[in-house]
Amino acid sequence: MSKPLIKLENVSMVFEIHTMFGEKKKIKAVEDVSLEIKENDILALVGESGCGKSTLGRIMLGLLKPTSGKVLYYINGKYRDIWSLSKKEYKIFRRHAQLIPQNPYTTINPMRSVISALIPPFLHYKIARNKEEARKMVAEHLKMVGLVPPEDFFNRYSCRLSGGQLQRIAIARAISVKPKFIVADEAVSMLDASLRIEILDLLLRIREEYGLAVLFITHDLAIARYFARKNKIAIMYLGNIVEIGNTEDIIKNPLHPYTKALIMSVPIPDPDIARKRELPKLRSLEVPSLMNPPSGCKFHTRCSLATEICEKQAPILRNINGRLVACHKIGD
Amino acid sequence: MSINNKERRNEKDIILKIRGLTIEFRVTRGILRAVDNVDLDVYKGEILGLAGESGCGKSVLAHAILNLVDPNGYIKSGQILFKQNDEYIDILSLSNEELRKFRWDKISIVFQGAMSSFNPVIKIKDHFIDTVKDHESNKNEEEIVKIAKKLLKDFRLDEQVINLYPHEMSGGMRQRALASLSFILNPEFIILDEPTTALDVLTQKFIIKLLREIHEKTGLTMLFITHDLATLAEITDRMAIMYLGNIVEIGTVRQIFYDPKHPYTKALLQAIPSITKPLEDLNPLPGPVPDPLNPPSGCKFHPRCPLRFKACSESRPKLIDLGDGHLVACHLYKRN
Numbered sequence: 001m002s003k004p005l006i007k008l009e010n011v012s013m014v015f016e017i018h019t020m021f022g023e024k025k026k027i028k029a030v031e032d033v034s035l036e037i038k039e040n041d042i043l044a045l046v047g048e049s050g051c052g053k054s055t056l057g058r059i060m061l062g063l064l065k066p067t068s069g070k071v072l073y074y075i076n077g078k079y080r081d082i083w084s085l086s087k088k089e090y091k092i093f094r095r096h097a098q099l100i101p102q103n104p105y106t107t108i109n110p111m112r113s114v115i116s117a118l119i120p121p122f123l124h125y126k127i128a129r130n131k132e133e134a135r136k137m138v139a140e141h142l143k144m145v146g147l148v149p150p151e152d153f154f155n156r157y158s159c160r161l162s163g164g165q166l167q168r169i170a171i172a173r174a175i176s177v178k179p180k181f182i183v184a185d186e187a188v189s190m191l192d193a194s195l196r197i198e199i200l201d202l203l204l205r206i207r208e209e210y211g212l213a214v215l216f217i218t219h220d221l222a223i224a225r226y227f228a229r230k231n232k233i234a235i236m237y238l239g240n241i242v243e244i245g246n247t248e249d250i251i252k253n254p255l256h257p258y259t260k261a262l263i264m265s266v267p268i269p270d271p272d273i274a275r276k277r278e279l280p281k282l283r284s285l286e287v288p289s290l291m292n293p294p295s296g297c298k299f300h301t302r303c304s305l306a307t308e309i310c311e312k313q314a315p316i317l318r319n320i321n322g323r324l325v326a327c328h329k330i331g332d
Numbered sequence: 333m334s335i336n337n338k339e340r341r342n343e344k345d346i347i348l349k350i351r352g353l354t355i356e357f358r359v360t361r362g363i364l365r366a367v368d369n370v371d372l373d374v375y376k377g378e379i380l381g382l383a384g385e386s387g388c389g390k391s392v393l394a395h396a397i398l399n400l401v402d403p404n405g406y407i408k409s410g411q412i413l414f415k416q417n418d419e420y421i422d423i424l425s426l427s428n429e430e431l432r433k434f435r436w437d438k439i440s441i442v443f444q445g446a447m448s449s450f451n452p453v454i455k456i457k458d459h460f461i462d463t464v465k466d467h468e469s470n471k472n473e474e475e476i477v478k479i480a481k482k483l484l485k486d487f488r489l490d491e492q493v494i495n496l497y498p499h500e501m502s503g504g505m506r507q508r509a510l511a512s513l514s515f516i517l518n519p520e521f522i523i524l525d526e527p528t529t530a531l532d533v534l535t536q537k538f539i540i541k542l543l544r545e546i547h548e549k550t551g552l553t554m555l556f557i558t559h560d561l562a563t564l565a566e567i568t569d570r571m572a573i574m575y576l577g578n579i580v581e582i583g584t585v586r587q588i589f590y591d592p593k594h595p596y597t598k599a600l601l602q603a604i605p606s607i608t609k610p611l612e613d614l615n616p617l618p619g620p621v622p623d624p625l626n627p628p629s630g631c632k633f634h635p636r637c638p639l640r641f642k643a644c645s646e647s648r649p650k651l652i653d654l655g656d657g658h659l660v661a662c663h664l665y666k667r668n
Contacts, residue, residue, distance in 0.1 A: 026533045048532040162620065192385040193559060194603045194617035201616060219533070224606040229611055251607050265537035266564035269606050274566040279541055284486075285534065286502055 003037035005181055005213045006060060007079065011069035013055050014297075027290045029055040030066070031239040034317075039074075040211040044224035044247070046262075047236035050290065053217045055182040058238070060215055061097050075098075095125055097187070098174040100203075102186035104166035107173075108158040114142075114169060115154040121177045141172040145202060164195040168202065175206060181213045188223065200227055221266050225251055235259045238290060238298040240314075245323035255325045257303045297328065305329040345554055347521060348374040348397065349420065353410030355392055366392040366405070368577035371651065374521070376415075379547055381552045381564035381585070384574035385600075393574070394523050398435050399423055407668060414438065414521075415478050437467050440514040442507075442509050444526040449510050450498035456480075456509055457494045457633060460516055467517055476516075483512035487542060504535035511543070521553045528563060540567050561604055565589060570657075573597050576624060576632040579651065583658040593660040595637045631663065638666060 029052040037043045047053045050284040058064040059071060062082045072079040073093055083095055101107055108117050114139050117139045119131065123231040128134035142150035147167040158166060167187065174182055184203065188196040204227065207214055216227050224233055225247055234244040236255065241255040256262045261280035268274045294301045300310035309328050316322040320331040355367040366389040374380050384390045395401065395410055413420035416438070420483045426434060444550040450459060464471050481491045487508040498506060507527060514522055524543070528536040544567050547554060556568055564571055564585070571588045573581045573596065581594040592598045602615040619636035622628050628635050634644035641663070649661045 010470065048534075065402075164620065192621070193561070194385060194600055194621075197603050197614055197617035220605075221533075222607050225607055226605040226611060226614065261534055263607065265533045266607050267540075267560065267566060268536070268608055269565050269589070269601065269604050270608065271564040271565040271589050274562070274610060279537065280534065282534070285504060285538055287532065 002039040002041065003074065005039045005041075005074050006073040007034075007036040007070075008056075008060065009034050009070040009072065011056075011059060011066045012065060012072065013052070013059060014067045025291050028060065028239050029290065032069070033071075033239075033241055035241060035244065036235060037213045037215060039180070041329055042207070042214045042216055042231040043226045044216045044218065044228035044231070044233045045236060046218055046224045046264075047234055048219055050238075050287070051236045052239040053219075053236050054185055057099075057185050057215055057217050060181075061099055061183050062093065063099075085230075095177045096180040096215065098177065099181060100167075100170050100174050100184040100187045101218065103190055104163050104170055105158065105169045105190075107166060110158050113155045113157055114138075114161075118142075118169070118173055118176065121173065125177050127177065137176070138172075141176050144175075145172045146216050147172075163191050164199060167191060167199050171199075171203060171206065175210060175212075178210075179212065181215075183215045183217065185217045186219070187216075189218065189220065193331050196223065197226070203227070221251070221262065224260055235262065237314070238288065238293055240298060240326065241317065241324075242299070242326045243324065244317070245325075249323060255320060255323060256299075256327050257305055257329070258299045261302075267281070278296040295299075297326075342375075345375045345377075346373045347376040347415050348372075349411070349413040349415075350393075350397075351411045351413065353393070353396065353412065354408040355389070355396055355405060356408050357402070357405040359404065359625070363519045365626055365627070366578055366624075367396065370410070370577075370579055372572060372579060372582070374553060374555060375570075376553055377551045378569045379544075379567055380557055381568035381571040382555060382557045383559065383561055383564055383571060384575065385559055385621070387576075387621075389572040389577040390557050390559075390574050391525055394555060395441070396524055397423065397523060397555070398439055398441060399431055400428070400441075435465060435521065436463060436514075437517045438519055439521040439523065440519045441523040441525065442511050442514045444529055450506065452498055454497075456492070456496055456498070456501075457498065459513055460494070463513065463516055480516060481510070483515050484509065486515075486546060487512045488538075504531055504539070507535075507539065508542075511539075519552075521555070522559070523555045525554075525557045526559070529558065529560070536540060536563070543567060561601065562606065573600070574625055576622065577646075578632060578661065580633065580662070581658075581660045582651065583660075584656075587656070587658045593654065593657075593658065593665060594633075594662050595639050595664075596633045599636075631661075 011033045015027045015029055016194060017025050018029060019025055045053050059066050065083055071082045073082050075089055075092060085093060115138055122128040122134040122137050128137050139150040142153055147153050147168055188199050218224050226262045229248045231247060232244060233247050233250045234241050237258050243259045254263050261282060264280040282302045283304055284302045288301055296312050297310045297315050300306040315328045316327040317326045350370055350372040353367055353370045357364045357366055382390045401407060412423040414423055459471055461476050464476045480494060484493055489508050498537050528539050568585050570584050572579050581597045592601055599617045603617045605614060630645040630647055631649050634640045643663045649663045651659045651661045653659050
């Protein structure tokens with residue numbers, strides 16, 4: 001049994017924003033989230049836009065410092081808070097945790113050729129001794145992500161590459177520093193439908209080869225199911241994780257009312273099935289504002305099962321048949 | 333909701349005929365042919381889905397129906413014939429003033445970004461009033477507001493929404509308000525260009541259902557454009573599949589999903605993940621998308637097609653009817 005590589009303990013993230021009229025407002029983008037990702041494992045984080053999934057990803061990478069809670073990373077034999085690492089340890093963490101961003105068109109500096117964008121990491125982390133060796137390594141990595149012959153891509157700029165090719169380069173760059181943990185934030189959502197499976201397959205193959213842990217962030221349940229088929233899915237709503245469980249269990253038998261509504265709403269590319277499906281029963285279609293979130297369970301304003309307790313008390317994640325669900329109304 | 337298998341193949345029922353439409357754009361690297369010699373019929377009272385990946389020309393084609401082409405583009409050839417009182421008029425031959433009256437009155441369009449479609453400094457109410465007054469200048473404002481409120485209600489929006497500014501509404505509300513605005517002049521035909529793409533899944537599902545209901549109630553003809561085949565499975569009667577400026581297949585929604593003929597349609601359907609389909613049934617689409625400025629010779633799909641043979645690189649296949657209104661442009665099939 002492999003051990004957790006990275007753990008979040010009661011992590012919250014509050015952003016302070018200044019409105020147009022000089023008022024200060026607080027936005028709780030992530031609230032009291034605890035979760036862990038094991039070595040060589042995948043967690044798919046699914047939620048709609050604005051639910052805080054990308055913020056959570058950035059917190060796990062150490063790009064944002066949570067306002068409360070801890071991010072623990074397994075380094076030199078123990079779990080260490082990434083915000084109290086020594087300089088040397090932080091450098092190791094920085095190399096271990098990499099990002100594959102959403103927009104392939106802005107991933108590579110448009111003023112730089114592919115080779116000049118990919119060489120620096122090899123030299124910075126002393127993975128290559130000199131430029132010549134780094135060039136060879138770039139070629140190997142381009143080959144690995146299916147850009148062959150690699151020499152053809154060395155001197156190209158991002159404007160001369162397609163979205164699929166750029167996303168391959170983003171993957172090559174992320175794995176070039178031998179990471180252990182990758183956050184893939186909507187890594188295929190900007191790509192055409194016909195390319196998505198290809199890029200996901202590539203990512204799955206490379207993950208397997210390198211034994212990487214991956215936090216796979218997406219708004220698309222069908223993509224999450226494909227990527228994390230043997231692993232777990234976490235569902236997020238307005239800053240909270242509302243359900244975590246094995247992928248097929250969540251898809252086939254969602255427990256949290258929000259997960260249920262989400263699954264009932266996913267479009268299905270099969271006309272006979274699609275037309276038989278009911279609309280989810282919701283009290284309201286409107287997503288509440290993060291600046292003024294509902295009391296208690298944040299889903300209660302839309303949930304058809306909500307009662308008094310849901311308005312008053314925020315539910316915590318409980319174990320129900322091997323699944324974690326945050327709902328007062330389930331499992332009693 | 334049942335799938336419409338009604339016999340629609342009656343020549344008389346064609347409300348819109350597109351013939352030999354070619355649209356080109358001047359770009360820095362040369363001339364880009366976004367729509368290439370397209371023929372398409374839309375039957376009265378149907379929802380026709382137009383699907384394809386980004387850059388295939390589906391939006392350019394749909395916007396051209398209202399003679400809306402970006403300044404660097406032009407309609408090189410073709411006709412867009414719209415049926416009015418048993419006669420077809422060519423939309424492309426209308427004068428500017430005729431076109432201004434025609435737009436929204438006969439055919440309206442719902443664009444993708446609802447935020448940028450509204451004027452941010454005027455209320456929803458004034459969008460309705462301005463639109464109507466531009467066509468019927470002597471119409472009474474109160475009357476317009478009354479109709480607008482009813483339309484907003486049809487889209488399950490509160491009447492009071494009419495007094496809001498666009499920024500005061502959520503994305504889903506704005507998209508619904510925009511859809512109701514497209515109904516204000518009681519058009520015969522509505523073009524919906526990715527109307528649900530920017531919305532969250534729950535709102536998307538709701539709007540699709542609502543559009544379908546409104547369609548069933550009013551029998552309005554709709555052209556629904558999206559890259560998302562799953563959405564089309566739920567709402568359309570017939571579908572057309574586009575690839576690099578050509579329509580490669582047209583059929584009923586069941587023909588396209590359960591009996592696709594064109595190798596591109598087949599490959600595309602196999603490449604979309606779903607929460608119901610077995611994961612083993614998924615296959616990536618082979619090969620890269622060709623450069624649209626330098627499209628392949630013959631059938632544009634041939635470099636990626638697993639079934640290609642000699643003729644595919646030599647001549648471009650035409651759409652042929654396989655019977656039952658199922659049309660395909662592929663050398664594998666012979667005219668029925």
